[in-house]
Amino acid sequence: MAVITRTLGWTPQARPVRIAALLELYERNFRLMQRLAPELDLPFDAAISRSASDPALRLTVLERGPWTATVQLTYAFGEGADRRLEPDLRVRVYRDARLAEALNRPQRPGWLAAGEGESEAMRYLDEQWSRNLLLHKWLQYLLDQGHGFSMAARPRLAAGVTA
Numbered sequence: 451m452a453v454i455t456r457t458l459g460w461t462p463q464a465r466p467v468r469i470a471a472l473l474e475l476y477e478r479n480f481r482l483m484q485r486l487a488p489e490l491d492l493p494f495d496a497a498i499s500r501s502a503s504d505p506a507l508r509l510t511v512l513e514r515g516p517w518t519a520t521v522q523l524t525y526a527f528g529e530g531a532d533r534r535l536e537p538d539l540r541v542r543v544y545r546d547a548r549l550a551e552a553l554n555r556p557q558r559p560g561w562l563a564a565g566e567g568e569s570e571a572m573r574y575l576d577e578q579w580s581r582n583l584l585l586h587k588w589l590q591y592l593l594d595q596g597h598g599f600s601m602a603a604r605p606r607l608a609a610g611v612t613a
Contacts (some may be wrong), residue, residue: 472575475582480608481552483543487599490545492519497599504595517546520553523588539585551578552585 484490492511499507505525513520520542524535540553567597 459598467574471548472578472582474546475579475586476549478588479541479549479552479586480543482586482593483541483550485593486589486597489600490519490543492521496600499592499597499599501597502595504592507592507597509599512540517544519543519545520539537584538586539588541585550585552582561585562606565598 468572487509493513494512496508499509501507505527508522508524508526510522511519512522520540522538522540524538527534527536539549542553545552
């Protein structure tokens with residue numbers, strides 16, 4: 451069953467058949483991330499977006515680089531020992547390449563396959579596809595609920611602090 455998204459009428463496939471399809475999903479995720487946080491150089495360390503119809507969304511910058519940033523996007527439910535983060539996604543934003551990739555660990559693993567037809571390549575594509583399709587759908591949902599990190603009320607880095 452195909453799922454229709456509201457992003458330019460794009461319909462994702464059930465699973466990718468080539469890495470080009472995965473990269474297209476990364477491009478679409480970047481555009482959604484850019485709508486959620488228009489300043490993707492992220493001039494803050496952490497911010498909370500509130501919506502009238504949705505839990506508070508937390509964005510935490512985990513890592514900054516000259517052309518990349520890794521962030522955590524999550525809702526926090528409960529307090530103290532009962533606190534749980536769901537969904538809890540780490541997203542690497544490549545500002546220079548205009549890509550955003552959901553990660554399953556702090557660093558993306560290296561490409562293990564010699565060619566696209568190998569089982570390692572298909573396993574990698576399947577894992578990345580499902581995680582990044584989740585990111586795509588969640589970002590669209592967050593935008594539909596009115597979330598965003600573009601308002602002046604969100605915190606900024608102190609003057610003179612370099613990212």
